[in-house]
Amino acid sequence: MAIKVHGSFFSPATMRVLACLHEKGLDYEFVPINMGTGEHKKEPFILLNPFGQLPGFEDGDVKIFESRAITQYITYTYTDKGTPLVYHDPKEMAVLFVGMQVESQHYDPPAGKLAWELTIKPFLGMDTDEAVVEEQEVQLAKVLDVYEYRLAQSKYVSGDSFTLADLHHLPTFHYLMGTRAKAVIDARPHVRAWCADILARPAWQKVIAMQHS
Amino acid sequence: MAIKVHGNPLSPAAQRVLLCLAEKDIEYEFVYVDLATGQQKKEPFISINPFGQIPAFEDGDLKLFESRAITKYIAYAYADKGTPLLVEDPKKMALIQVWSEVEAQRFDAAGQKLSFEILVKPIKCWATDEALVEQLQAQLATVLDVYEKRLAQSKYLAGDNFSLADLNHVPRINNLMKTKVRALFEQRPHVWAWCADILGRPAWQKVLAGLN
Numbered sequence: 001m002a003i004k005v006h007g008s009f010f011s012p013a014t015m016r017v018l019a020c021l022h023e024k025g026l027d028y029e030f031v032p033i034n035m036g037t038g039e040h041k042k043e044p045f046i047l048l049n050p051f052g053q054l055p056g057f058e059d060g061d062v063k064i065f066e067s068r069a070i071t072q073y074i075t076y077t078y079t080d081k082g083t084p085l086v087y088h089d090p091k092e093m094a095v096l097f098v099g100m101q102v103e104s105q106h107y108d109p110p111a112g113k114l115a116w117e118l119t120i121k122p123f124l125g126m127d128t129d130e131a132v133v134e135e136q137e138v139q140l141a142k143v144l145d146v147y148e149y150r151l152a153q154s155k156y157v158s159g160d161s162f163t164l165a166d167l168h169h170l171p172t173f174h175y176l177m178g179t180r181a182k183a184v185i186d187a188r189p190h191v192r193a194w195c196a197d198i199l200a201r202p203a204w205q206k207v208i209a210m211q212h213s
Numbered sequence: 214m215a216i217k218v219h220g221n222p223l224s225p226a227a228q229r230v231l232l233c234l235a236e237k238d239i240e241y242e243f244v245y246v247d248l249a250t251g252q253q254k255k256e257p258f259i260s261i262n263p264f265g266q267i268p269a270f271e272d273g274d275l276k277l278f279e280s281r282a283i284t285k286y287i288a289y290a291y292a293d294k295g296t297p298l299l300v301e302d303p304k305k306m307a308l309i310q311v312w313s314e315v316e317a318q319r320f321d322a323a324g325q326k327l328s329f330e331i332l333v334k335p336i337k338c339w340a341t342d343e344a345l346v347e348q349l350q351a352q353l354a355t356v357l358d359v360y361e362k363r364l365a366q367s368k369y370l371a372g373d374n375f376s377l378a379d380l381n382h383v384p385r386i387n388n389l390m391k392t393k394v395r396a397l398f399e400q401r402p403h404v405w406a407w408c409a410d411i412l413g414r415p416a417w418q419k420v421l422a423g424l425n
Contacts, residue, residue: 037243043334045388050362050363052357061304064307064308064310064311065311066314066315069307069308073303076303076306090289090290091272091275091290093286094283094290096281096287097277097279098278098282101281101317102264103280104317104318106264106305146263146264150263154350
């Protein structure tokens with residue numbers, strides 16, 4: 001099969017790519033990478049991602065890494081398939097670019113750290129650092145205040161359609177909803193409604209189902 | 214003028230946008246934002262960037278923020294002007310996307326914090342955290358080892374031509390060259406040659422000349 005995703009069903013970055021493939025209705029082969037044995041730091045995986053982090057991606061002779069680059073490659077290559085996820089008019093695209101940068105530069109730092117402390121560390125038998133949790137909840141609250149303002153004006157972060165800018169948030173929201181950090185989301189009605197909407201999408205439900213199977 | 218950049222010309226993020234406009238040979242009006250008085254946290258600036266950070270950007274009625282979103286917009290909207298910074302072929306464009314993400318997620322993650330510790334803190338009379346600087350240098354060194362291997366295979370990060378992925382690095386590298394972090398670049402011959410090339414571009418020289 002031309003499209004292959006090398007990663008883990010539990011890795012947020014891998015889940016980001018899978019969400020995109022399911023939204024586009026694309027077939028792919030999943031190649032599980034065992035982080036427990038350090039498979040991600042050795043050949044052949046490290047030839048696909050020289051930074052030794054999940055996921056890696058192939059589409060024929062295209063071999064790339066960085067989940068947000070992969071999702072953009074998929075959406076701009078398979079424009080006619082499934083959910084559009086992007087705009088093609090430069091001015092609409094620009095608002096989408098802003099939404100994607102806001103997710104990776106403002107939202108993901110606190111959200112990623114909270115997911116790590118509250119979900120992944122306990123799973124690995126490590127202790128949660130409560131000081132970090134408190135500090136990052138404050139940061140997340142400040143960021144989500146801006147989102148609350150934005151989502152009072154449009155249904156999704158970059159306009160009235162679901163796009164990559166919304167999709168990129170799914171894996172960390174999925175993890176945060178199972179933790180005390182859910183309160184930060186729930187305290188903001190437009191953010192809460194938007195979260196519920198995007199997490200309920202059938203494509204995302206398929207990605208979650210893979211964790212259970 | 215249709216295009217306006219709001220910021221401080223010494224800010225690397227603002228410089229990223231100015232460089233892109235210079236590469237594209239596009240005219241613009243620069244609107245100075247006084248960071249010392251917190252102008253970026255108040256109206257009218259905060260209506261353009263609700264995160265209260267520079268730069269902000271206008272093109273007619275389009276208002277944007279996040280320097281990397283702005284440079285990407287300029288590169289798409291003005292694809293026919295000046296230096297091509299993107300490509301149409303999705304497979305080649307994929308590499309520009311990859312190395313643009315690497316710059317934002319990995320290179321600048323360490324680079325921005327190093328810049329803050331070594332260059333910004335002393336201006337505010339705050340103490341540099343030397344232990345953090347050592348840790349960040351080690352982090353950046355690991356990233357630059359990957360760059361060294363990559364740049365041994367192609368002249369620029371995404372291939373044989375200068376692209377948006379290279380451009381986004383320029384202001385931060387320029388800053389770090391003024392510090393001891395310069396050694397990390399100097400120790401890696403392909404990285405060093407690439408730095409000299411991208412910092413030597415006429416568009417960047419024009420941005421630097423404009424600062425004076």
